[in-house]
Every structure is written in structure tokens, then in C-alpha cells.
Amino acid sequence: MSAVLAVGPLASVTVPPLEIPALVLPALVDTLIMVGIVMAIVVLVGVPLGALVHNLAPGGLIEHRALHTALSWTISVGRSLPFLILMASIVPFTRFITGTNIGIAAAVVPMSIAGIAFFTRIVENSLRSVPVELVRVARASGASPLQIVTSVQLGEAVPSIIGGLTINTIAMIEYSAIAGTIGAGGIGYVAVTYGYQRFDHGVMLATIVILVALVAVVQLTGDRLVRATTPRARRDRANTPRSIPA
Amino acid sequence: MIQIEKLTKRYGDAERGVLVLDSLSLGVASREIAAVVGPSGAGKSTLAQCTTLLERPTSGSIIVNGDELTGLRESELRLARRRIGTVFQADGLLSRRTVAQNVALPLEYLGVTRAGIRSRVGDLLDRVGLLDKAQRYPHELSGGQRQRVGIARALALRPSVLLSDEATSGLDPESTASVVALLKELRDELDLSILFITHEMDTVLAVADTVARLDHGRIVEAGPLVDLLRDPDSALGATLRPYRSALPAAPNETAWRVQYSEDAVPPNWIAELSTELGTPVSLLGASIETVHGRAVGHATIGLAVADAGLALAALRRLGLEGGPIEPAAAGSVDEAGPGIPATAVDRAPALEAAS
Numbered sequence: 056m057s058a059v060l061a062v063g064p065l066a067s068v069t070v071p072p073l074e075i076p077a078l079v080l081p082a083l084v085d086t087l088i089m090v091g092i093v094m095a096i097v098v099l100v101g102v103p104l105g106a107l108v109h110n111l112a113p114g115g116l117i118e119h120r121a122l123h124t125a126l127s128w129t130i131s132v133g134r135s136l137p138f139l140i141l142m143a144s145i146v147p148f149t150r151f152i153t154g155t156n157i158g159i160a161a162a163v164v165p166m167s168i169a170g171i172a173f174f175t176r177i178v179e180n181s182l183r184s185v186p187v188e189l190v191r192v193a194r195a196s197g198a199s200p201l202q203i204v205t206s207v208q209l210g211e212a213v214p215s216i217i218g219g220l221t222i223n224t225i226a227m228i229e230y231s232a233i234a235g236t237i238g239a240g241g242i243g244y245v246a247v248t249y250g251y252q253r254f255d256h257g258v259m260l261a262t263i264v265i266l267v268a269l270v271a272v273v274q275l276t277g278d279r280l281v282r283a284t285t286p287r288a289r290r291d292r293a294n295t296p297r298s299i300p301a
Numbered sequence: 302m303i304q305i306e307k308l309t310k311r312y313g314d315a316e317r318g319v320l321v322l323d324s325l326s327l328g329v330a331s332r333e334i335a336a337v338v339g340p341s342g343a344g345k346s347t348l349a350q351c352t353t354l355l356e357r358p359t360s361g362s363i364i365v366n367g368d369e370l371t372g373l374r375e376s377e378l379r380l381a382r383r384r385i386g387t388v389f390q391a392d393g394l395l396s397r398r399t400v401a402q403n404v405a406l407p408l409e410y411l412g413v414t415r416a417g418i419r420s421r422v423g424d425l426l427d428r429v430g431l432l433d434k435a436q437r438y439p440h441e442l443s444g445g446q447r448q449r450v451g452i453a454r455a456l457a458l459r460p461s462v463l464l465s466d467e468a469t470s471g472l473d474p475e476s477t478a479s480v481v482a483l484l485k486e487l488r489d490e491l492d493l494s495i496l497f498i499t500h501e502m503d504t505v506l507a508v509a510d511t512v513a514r515l516d517h518g519r520i521v522e523a524g525p526l527v528d529l530l531r532d533p534d535s536a537l538g539a540t541l542r543p544y545r546s547a548l549p550a551a552p553n554e555t556a557w558r559v560q561y562s563e564d565a566v567p568p569n570w571i572a573e574l575s576t577e578l579g580t581p582v583s584l585l586g587a588s589i590e591t592v593h594g595r596a597v598g599h600a601t602i603g604l605a606v607a608d609a610g611l612a613l614a615a616l617r618r619l620g621l622e623g624g625p626i627e628p629a630a631a632g633s634v635d636e637a638g639p640g641i642p643a644t645a646v647d648r649a650p651a652l653e654a655a656s
Contacts, residue, residue: 192393195353196407197383197458206406211395286397286438 069255079245079261083269086241089159089166089234090227096163097170097223102216104130104171105178106204116190116200133172138230141165142237162239166230170223177219181212214285221277225270232266242266302494303352303385303462304328308361310347310518321347323518324361329462329494329511334484336497336505336526338537339515345498348515349466352496353387354378365462383411386455390467392447394439400450401426401435407457425453428490429483445476452483456491463487465497469504477501481508502541506592512537530597531562533622547586547601554583554603559616559623561589561598566620571602577615580605601626 070078108130110116111123136144142165149164150156185208193203209216235243242262250259282288310322321344329335339345350356352363354370363370370381394403401422408418426432429449439447448468455463465484469477481504488495497508505512505526513523514537522529522537529538550556567573575582582602589598606612609625616623 186391188389188391188393189395191355192387192389192454193406193410194355195382195385195387195389196410196454197379198406198410199379202410206409207395211397213397284397287440 069253070249070258072257075257075261078249078258079242079265082240082242082245082262083265085159086228086231086243086269089162089231089239089241090224092159092163093166093170093227093231094220094224096167097174097227098220100167100171101174102178102209105175106182106209108175109179109182109208110200110204114187116203130172130175133168134176136169138165138169138233139236141169142234157238159240162231162234162237162241166227166234169230170227173226174219174223177223178212178216181215181219182208184215185211214281214288217277217280217284221274221281224273224277228266228269228273242269302329302331302333302366303496304362304364305348305352306362306364308348308351308363309359310344310351310356311359321518322351322358322361325515325518325520327496327513327520327523329496331461331492331494332488333510334488334495334497334508336499336509336512337515337520338499338502338505338512338540341500343515344518345500345515346466347518349387349464349498352464353385353466354382383407383458384460385462385464386458386460388448388451388455388463388465388468390470392439392444392451394447394450394454396439399436399438400431400442403439403450404453404457406454411458421457422453425456428456428487429453443476444472445479448472448476448480449483452480452487456487459491461492461494463493463495465495465499467499468497470499470501477504478507484508506541510593512541514540527592527595527597530592531560531622533560533562542588542597542599544599544601545586545588548583550585550603551583551605554605555609555625556585557602557604557612557623557625559600559602559621561596561620562622563620564595566596570619570621573619574612574615577618578604578606578612599623 104126108123108126111119111126113120113123115123133141142162145165145168146156149161152164153160155161189207189211190203193207198206231239231241232243232246235241235245236247238244242265246259246262249255250262305325305327308322308325308327309320311318311320313319325344325348327335327337337345337348347356351358354363354373358371361371365381365384368381368384370378370384373381394400395406398406404422404425405418408421413421422435423432426435429452431446431449431453434442434446439450442450451468452463463484469480472480484495484497485508487493497505499505509526511523511525512529513520515521522535524532524535524537526541529535530542532538544558547556571582571584582604585601585603587598587600589596589600591597604612604625613624
């Protein structure tokens with residue numbers, strides 16, 4: 056808090072310490088909404104897309120060289136643009152989809168595009184680590200390609216995909232802060248407008264603490280989920296609910 | 302039963318491609334375990350891949366119970382695959398599913414109802430002796446137990462043919478024995494035809510009714526296991542039960558190598574031979590056992606007889622075949638005939654040196 060007092064001449068424009076929560080907490084809710092919507096879209100699109108890219112590749116279930124190359128290139132383009140540039144370059148598209156280029160709705164579009172490209176690669180990489188013998192066994196057991204993807208590839212990769220989802224979610228929290236600079240709202244917006252442009256160190260500190268805590272909670276939750284979905288990692292088997300054999 | 306006819310698999314084009322299977326024919330009757338052995342690179346795994354219809358052969362056919370399965374469309378192939386159960390070398394269990402859920406997989410793929418799956422999985426696990434492990438995860442089981450789960454899964458769709466692709470390779474001797482015992486039991490109970498592909502000769506002795514030796518994509522020798530073991534000229538028989546090094550014969554004796562060739566070899570044949578020839582018989586080395594309850598084996602003996610023909614006739618009366626080992630002829634490839642496996646050739650000089 057001493058930082059706030061030390062500002063001296065600018066003290067008139069700093070937010071009083073007691074009012075910081077009222078400023079920052081609604082912004083946190085905005086961030087959670089933004090990241091939540093984006094992650095829902097990212098998972099819904101990224102998982103099938105990642106499975107598709109993996110299986111179009113040589114040795115995949117529906118090998119197709121041309122389609123694989125085209126799709127892979129598209130994803131790479133999405134991956135290679137820095138988020139700020141991607142966001143700025145697709146403004147017309149964003150306005151076409153949402154009718155606006157500011158606010159949460161406008162931020163969701165570029166964040167989803169960047170997130171999907173990111174997550175598709177994560178899913179692809181997770182599926183690559185599933186042993187090919189398992190696919191062979193499933194084929195010999197009479198599984199269709201779709202059944203192989205869901206029961207074997209995605210089924211076995213669940214812990215790895217959840218780990219990737221954690222990384223992806225944290226990246227999206229970061230992107231939401233960048234989106235904040237063009238008026239998307241949320242923690243990033245508060246940090247930029249109060250902390251950076253108005254040298255309000257109190258607000259800046261509060262946003263930093265919240266972001267660190269948020270990322271820590273996401274990471275912790277992700278780690279727990281990975282453990283819970285990996286039978287080998289479950290320490291306390293006796294307390295694990297067992298499903299009826301299906 | 303399964304009939305493999307003129308199966309040919311070529312990778313690449315006709316001139317520069319690799320011919321992995323060369324017009325291979327093989328049949329496995331119902332309630333028969335047919336082993337296919339051969340060195341690595343002989344085409345064993347390609348044979349397995351083609352038999353399970355995971356790999357399309359270049360030509361030839363796979364016929365299960367009279368139905369030709371090659372040449373089907375991809376969607377039909379998927380159904381056809383269900384008629385052949387496969388046990389792989391790696392157990393191939395899904396790590397995030399319990400034993401019961403793993404066994405249930407082929408049934409789920411087929412779309413069996415939940416109740417149907419539950420009762421079928423219970424039966425299968427009971428059959429392989431793992432009912433108490435139903436709710437365990439694969440990492441909690443031993444290698445042999447995991448392979449039993451693999452067998453239960455392979456049997457889920459009631460196939461008439463079971464393909465075992467190096468299923469016991471990498472298991473410890475005890476687990477191998479338990480898997481082999483299980484396969485024999487299942488063969489009898491479920492009237493299975495089992496095609497047992499392996500490179501482990503000891504396992505072949507324990508499990509096979511018939512053996513075929515695969516080399517360079519062709520079956521170079523095949524026959525009922527006991528017949529091969531009793532045939533002194535069989536290279537495959539010699540590979541399955543190799544001669545170990547024997548003691549050297551005394552200076553006045555000649556070393557003979559004799560082989561059980563009939564069921565009725567008296568257990569005291571050495572004493573009987575000695576009486577008949579009126580000369581002591583020295584035992585220099587021997588390996589006798591029963592395969593499918595029938596005696597097989599061979600021995601190296603030292604004989605001090607002038608008339609080899611007399612000794613040969615006496616041996617034949619006792620149900621043995623063989624003859625003196627001529628040090629000069631030792632290790633001669635011609636003696637064993639063409640198609641002799643490298644291992645048999647390698648072992649022969651070692652034996653001769655010892656005797």
C-alpha cells in the first residue's frame with residue numbers, strides 16, 4: 056500500500072485502497088466469462104480438429120496427404136501470428152460475426168481462433184503419444200475408425216489432453232489481458248487503463264495478485280484432474296469410486 | 302477352422318518390391334493348435350497381419366469355416382475381423398479402463414447391450430481365471446495376467462479362430478506356462494483353431510499339435526509335432542529339440558546318436574540293448590520327455606560293436622532310429638538334407654566336437 060502513498064502528485068487519480076475490490080472483482084468476473092466462453096469453444100472445435108489432423112497424417116486412420124497438409128498449414132498460420140496482430144488483423148471478421156469490435160463478444164472471436172489453433176496442436180501431440188499397438192488391437196476387435204478415435208485415441212489421451220487444456224487455459228487468461236488493451240474489459244483492461252496509463256500502482260498490484268492466484272488455481276485444478284484420470288497415479292484406490300463394468 | 306491358401310504379400314512394385322509372403326498355404330483344423338516358427342524377418346508378423354485382415358494380401362485367400370474373407374470391402378472386413386480373435390505380443394490393454402471394461406471393448410464396438418456385456422464379460426473373466434480382478438486396472442496385474450485379459454478380450458465375440466501373435470514372447474517361464482495351459486484348455490472347450498506364431502521353440506513343444514517352419518515367406522517344413530520330433534532327418538525337429546553336448550566315447554567305443562521313433566520304446570532300452578548285443582552300453586548324453594503324452598527324445602550312446610548292422614537292427618526292434626557318428630562326416634550339411642535351419646547346422650559341430 057505504501058506504493059499508493061508514494062505516488063504523491065498523482066494521488067488524486069489513484070483509486071483508494073478500499074475501492075480497489077469494487078473495481079477489480081467485476082473485472083475478474085468478466086475475465087472468467089471471457090476465458091470460459093473461449094475455452095468451451097476451443098474444446099468443442101479443437102478436440103475433433105486435433106483428432107482429424109492426427110488421423111489424416113501418414114499412418115493415421117484416414118490418411119490423406121493433401122488434406123493433412125492444407126489443414127496443418129492453416130493451423131500453423133493461426134499459431135504463428137502474435138496474438139495482438141491476429142486480433143487487429145481480423146477486426147472486420149470479428150465485426151461481421153459479432154457486430155462490434157469492442158467488449159467481451161469482440162474479444163471472444165480472436166481468442167477462440169488463437170486458442171483453437173493452439174489446442175489442435177496440443178490434442179494432436181497427445182494423440183501421437185498413444186501407442187499404435189492399441190489402435191491395432193482395436194482394429195482387430197472390429198472397431199470403426201470413429202470408435203477407435205473415441206475409445207482408444209482420445210480415451211487413452213485424456214490425462215495428457217487435460218494437461219494441455221490447463222496450459223491452454225492459462226494462455227487464454229494471458230490473451231484476455233492483451234484483448235483488454237483494445238477494450239475487451241476484464242482484468243487486463245483494468246490493469247492497462249488504471250495500472251499502466253494512470254500509474255495506479257495499487258490497482259496494478261491488485262491485478263497482478265489476482266492473475267497469479269487465478270493461474271495458480273487453474274494449474275492446481277488441472278494437475279488434480281490429470282491425477283484423477285490416470286489410474287496409475289491414483290494413490291488412494293480404496294476411496295476412488297468404481298464404476299460398474301460397462 | 303481356418304484355411305490360408307496361396308497367400309502372397311508383396312510390398313512395393315513387382316520388380317523392386319519385397320516379397321514377404323510367397324504363395325503360402327496353411328490350414329488349422331478345429332481343436333488344433335498350429336505353431337508357425339521362423340527366424341525374424343521370415344514373414345511371421347506379415348502372416349499375422351494378413352490373417353487378422355489388418356493388412357490386405359497381394360493375392361491368395363483366407364477362408365474361415367468355408368467363408369472367403371479376403372477381397373471384402375473395408376466395412377465388410379470390419380465384420381469379418383470379428384470372426385478371428387487375436388492375442389498380440391503387447392497385451393494392448395487400455396490403461397484407463399478396468400480389466401472388465403477392457404474385455405468389454407469388442408462387445409461395445411459391436412453394440413451389445415449393457416446387460417449382455419456384463420454377463421459375457423463375467424463369463425470370459427471366469428474362464429481365464431481373473432474374475433476377482435475384474436475391477437483392477439492393467440498396471441495392477443502381472444504380465445501373465447494381462448495376457449490372460451488379452452485372451453479374454455480376443456474371445457469376446459466368440460471367434461472360431463484364435464491367432465496368437467508372439468503372445469508368450471517376453472513373458473517369464475511361469476507366465477508362459479499358464480498362458481499355454483489356458484490356450485490348450487480353451488481350444489478343447491471352445492473348439493478353437495489356434496494359429497500360434499512364435500519364435501520360442503520351448504513354447505512350441507508345450508503347445509503345438511502341428512508345426513510349420515516359415516523361411517523367406519515360404520513354409521519350408523511342416524507336420525505333426527511328434528512326427529517331426531521322431532524324424533531323424535527333420536531339420537525342424539532338430540531345431541525344436543537340439544542335441545546338447547555329450548560326453549566323449551571311450552577309445553574302444555563308437556558314439557551313436559539314437560532317436561525315439563515309436564511309442565513303444567521300453568524305458569529300460571539301454572539294458573535290453575546291452576543284453577541283446579552282449580556288450581555294455583555307455584550313456585553319453587540324453588534328453589527324453591513326453592510331448593502330448595508320447596515319448597520323444599534322443600540319446601548319445603557309446604557302443605563297442607564290430608557289426609553296426611546288428612546294432613542298428615537291435616535298436617530298431619526297440620523303437621529307436623540312429624547310427625554311429627562318423628567324426629569325418631560330422632557337421633556335414635548334406636547329411637541333414639536341404640533346408641536345414643541355421644541353428645541346427647550351428648549346433649551340430651559343437652556336438653561332434655564333444656563326442
